[in-house]
Amino acid sequence: MSAHLSEWTLRRLHVGELPGAEALAAQAHVSACQECREVMRGFSEAQARFEAEVPFERFAAGVERKAAPRRHGMWVAVAATVLLVVAVRPLLSSPPSPANRLKGNGAAAELRIGGEGSEQRTVMPGTTEALAPGERVRLGYTPGPHRYVLAVSVDETGAVSPLYPEEGTSLPVEEGAGTHWLPDSLVFTGAGLERVVVLLSEAPLEVEAVRAAARRAFEASGQEVGAMPPLGAGGEETHWLLRKP
Amino acid sequence: MSQPALKVIDGGQKDRRARLRELYETYGGSVYERCRYLLKDSTQAEDAMQEVFARALAHADGFRGEASPLTWLMKITTHHCLNQLRAERAPWRRWFERDAAARPEGDRGEQALETRELVRALLSRVDPETQAAVVHYWVGEMTLEEVAAVLGRSVPTVRKRLERFAALTNEELRVS
Structure with a gap:
């Protein structure tokens, strides 16, 4: 696994929160590494599966329902x-x-x-x-x-x-x-x-x-x-x- | 230069719905996968995921100062799901009985799938903090340092806990 980026690093790259230099290096690795590209593709597919399984409207309604009581902690x-x-x-x-x-x-x-x-x-x-x-x-x-x-x-x-x-x-x-x-x-x-x-x-x-x-x-x-x-x-x-x- | 870590949460000018959509599109899949992996039940996983994002909305300051909202979310997600399993009456028995077809997290191939199944099989045998460390390390593939930061423990402490867990696997898992 040492030759590849960890899944955690790739996941952070995928959501766009790796710092600039690290992101550039990770991007360079991914573009040259098929296995890491597959992992990145897996993240996109997982997001697509999630969106198909849980539509945004249902997600938003559920989150709002739960956020209401917690907004004041009780x-x-x-x-x-x-x-x-x-x-x-x-x-x-x-x-x-x-x-x-x-x-x-x-x-x-x-x-x-x-x-x-x-x-x-x-x-x-x-x-x-x-x-x-x-x-x-x-x-x-x-x-x-x-x-x-x-x-x-x-x-x-x-x-x-x-x-x-x-x-x-x-x-x-x-x-x-x-x-x-x-x-x-x-x-x-x-x-x-x-x-x-x-x-x-x-x-x-x-x-x-x-x-x-x-x-x-x-x-x-x-x-x-x-x-x-x-x-x-x-x-x-x-x-x-x-x-x- | 790092990207603004708070872009999703701290959008004072964005309306709440737009922020929710951004959370949904950026982190929804990751959080839901972790919930599915731990809870094995799609209804419970969806409920847990909603709870996690509700906390993210309600406690936006929890994100402030966080270099990685993803880390914050996965910490809360793991913690919440493990707590939920403990809160059930016969959690682990039921856990093993649940949806065997629950999708494993990630897509690194057969070896990673085996690792995750092994972790899944042995998770109930360790204390709550070790469970969280194990999930972050072998399922989320964080480094030792990242796990230590998430749990607020030292690296040697985390290493010791992970090695104790690895010992249960007859050396199939190693801490590097």
Whole structure:
């Protein structure tokens, strides 16, 4: 195989993303090498087979359907109202776990999981919790001295989804003592790990700046969402890892 | 000079549909082939492919800074399909039972087909990260360095994982 270009190199050449000099050298090789030409022809044939098998209209409709919920990284559960009445009310009367407290200043963040027929549970920060199919996540906080709250999540591919808010800057915290719950419950789509981060801060944070910080942290971890360091975007952070079903 | 890597995704002036068509025409075949190879079922493969392109659309910044959108897509595709197989209840048993006529990826001749069948037969015996490394290396024919970059691991780590897999094949596969 050493006499030929690897299939990966040929594939990159085929889609037109080999850098200039490399592309020229590869083209020169291909024009003189029948076997590599065959591989290139195979790519064209595979694309033609694909287009015959999956027409563009069907492709586009399917992608759009799947992109809609992921555009915001979650969907607000249709049954959120039910969860609010049936499941969340007890959350409001239960104090957050002391382990969730940040730096002893009275601030805290809490992640609670609930689903139909299953008992709710609080996830300790810094731990990994498996989500069962259909289970929803609710985020809460006790502001302490902080005035703003923001939440994002990061999936295994490094895709960052702003959760609260979806754009703009941090939300002002609610007045009053006790735990305040962010609106609606979340259902995370896809599979694998999802890191959820709540940031409580004294000044509002830009969602885009937090998103960029999360991307940097993902890269710094060697693209291992489970090993990400703090985002360092400002404010006090609480992290949880969820394993999606 | 390299071509603009983001031309497909970052087309602020292009409408969404035009970007989708460009993705479809440029990468559709490659992504679909990988899904077919791993999932062996055309319906599941199409569903997985749509999921991959939905992520590409929704997280355009995932492409920014990527020298190779193809690499990004194949990483996500492989990861998604392997996850899907693991998420099924009896994934590997069902995997082997599936469409035996699923087209193997690529077209390098008999030897490559045998390699891919061998990989297919043994994939279930290794951990998830090794599975991904094996698919990128022996099916996608990436170099060790490229696989290491995709997985965010060092070259020696990837080599060790691949050699462990190769040992299962009675030296029919080698890591060079």
